Amino acid sequence: MQQDLRIGEVANRTGRSIHTIRWYESQGLIPGVIRDRGGHRIYSEHHIGWLDLMERLRYTGMSIKQMREYTALAKQGGVALPQRRALLAGHRVRVRENISRWTEALALIDAKVEFYDEWMANGARPAVEPHKRVRRAKNPPKAAV
Numbered sequence: 001m002q003q004d005l006r007i008g009e010v011a012n013r014t015g016r017s018i019h020t021i022r023w024y025e026s027q028g029l030i031p032g033v034i035r036d037r038g039g040h041r042i043y044s045e046h047h048i049g050w051l052d053l054m055e056r057l058r059y060t061g062m063s064i065k066q067m068r069e070y071t072a073l074a075k076q077g078g079v080a081l082p083q084r085r086a087l088l089a090g091h092r093v094r095v096r097e098n099i100s101r102w103t104e105a106l107a108l109i110d111a112k113v114e115f116y117d118e119w120m121a122n123g124a125r126p127a128v129e130p131h132k133r134v135r136r137a138k139n140p141p142k143a144a145v
Helices: 007-014 018-026 045-059 064-075 077-122 130-138
Strands: none
Touching: 007 018, 007 045, 018 045, 045 064, 064 077, 077 130
């Protein structure tokens, strides 16, 4: 049995504001929202999961245009599964590339913090610069055989 949810309940359960939920709907990013006789939106458990997916896609850099495309494909049902999969697979590649770049950036930030910690602890500028620390961590010296 599907429970009808009002927008306030959806907001409470998802941690999103009513304004945000309405914005997603106005952008065509929440399919299947119906209205009761009084014109109030009626949501379901499906919409809770859908909002979570849309927000995660947005956080990972998917454009609103692509999100609309994905939503339109989802409305087509099973016939559009290959296109939906392809769209998400392409996005996954971009997300993984970003994670790799962010991981490299974080390594340099970590090395810089370590550099400053060492400098403050010893009172002298460390001999090994942060960029060289990162390179050394990526390519450790080979052990003698």
